[in-house]
Amino acid sequence: MAADQLLDGECQIWWARPDQVPDDVLTAVVPEAEQRRAGRYRQRVDRQRSMVGAWLLRAAVAVQTGERPGEILVDRTCTDCGQQHGRPRLPASGIEVSVSHAGERVAVAVTRLGEVGVDVEFTPLAAHFDRELAENTLSSWELAHLDGSAHPGADFHRLWVRKEALLKATGHGLRMPMSRIEVSPADQPPTLVSWPLDIPVDHVRLAMVNPGPRHQAAVAVLTSEPLTVRELDADLLR
Numbered sequence: 001m002a003a004d005q006l007l008d009g010e011c012q013i014w015w016a017r018p019d020q021v022p023d024d025v026l027t028a029v030v031p032e033a034e035q036r037r038a039g040r041y042r043q044r045v046d047r048q049r050s051m052v053g054a055w056l057l058r059a060a061v062a063v064q065t066g067e068r069p070g071e072i073l074v075d076r077t078c079t080d081c082g083q084q085h086g087r088p089r090l091p092a093s094g095i096e097v098s099v100s101h102a103g104e105r106v107a108v109a110v111t112r113l114g115e116v117g118v119d120v121e122f123t124p125l126a127a128h129f130d131r132e133l134a135e136n137t138l139s140s141w142e143l144a145h146l147d148g149s150a151h152p153g154a155d156f157h158r159l160w161v162r163k164e165a166l167l168k169a170t171g172h173g174l175r176m177p178m179s180r181i182e183v184s185p186a187d188q189p190p191t192l193v194s195w196p197l198d199i200p201v202d203h204v205r206l207a208m209v210n211p212g213p214r215h216q217a218a219v220a221v222l223t224s225e226p227l228t229v230r231e232l233d234a235d236l237l238r
């Protein structure tokens with residue numbers, strides 16, 4: 001079995017930089033409709049991140065299915081309006097995926113365990129603590145814990161990526177207020193403490209992942225099984 005095949009209980013996180021993949025490789029794999037979608041961004045680096053995410057998703061899944069990356073069909077039907085801008089899904093494959101891009105990192109999560117969400121955030125001013133944003137996104141219990149922290153800015157970003165990963169796993173995205181979800185304090189192993197959904201908290205796994213300096217990232221998987229996370233570089237896919 002190839003080293004990058006998904007193992008039992010595993011979620012893979014594939015990492016790329018926005019400049020890591022040449023344009024001709026991207027356009028050979030990403031369908032025209034998705035190239036047009038990426039073209040909606042005004043900044044070149046935003047277009048590049050979106051294109052690399054769409055490429056990395058297909059390249060990482062192709063390793064599992066044995067297809068060519070350009071043959072992977074991705075359904076992005078929005079559950080609100082039906083347009084192709086919702087969470088990515090791979091119909092009838094048994095594989096769940098999630099994409100995130102920020103700063104110098106693009107992440108794709110791939111697993112068979114259950115629905116998955118990954119979030120990466122660029123945190124150049126990790127030491128800066130935006131208390132107003134924290135008040136809008138944290139519960140009073142989380143806020144009280146953060147107020148006692150020596151590094152509230154960095155710790156806030158760690159809570160943010162945990163919550164956004166969870167909301168991407170459920171597919172809600174930022175339509176559900178983050179303040180309705182409680183996660184463990186930043187200095188403790190990441191767990192879901194409470195949320196208003198019917199899914200029991202012990203059917204959810206959370207892990208921090210390693211995007212490198214000046215970024216924070218987390219992954220959430222809707223499963224009661226133990227979770228193993230393996231991080232891999234996009235260079236393995238070319």
Ligand SMILES: CC(C)(COP(=O)(O)OP(=O)(O)OC[C@H]1O[C@@H](n2cnc3c(N)ncnc32)[C@H](O)[C@@H]1OP(=O)(O)O)[C@@H](O)C(=O)NCCC(=O)NCCS
Binds near residue numbers: 053086087102117169
């Ligand atoms: C999903 C969401 C949280 C991502 O926010 P972000 O921090 O800016 O972006 P990230 O880089 O972490 O993730 C972006 C990726 O999430 C994926 N995504 C989009 N909607 C998603 C959803 N509802 N659930 C999970 N993932 C989603 C896409 O793959 C997207 O990347 P792409 O557009 O380049 O393919 C945010 O876009 C959101 O809340 N969307 C829902 C809003 C919505 O659906 N409104 C109704 C519109 S009719």
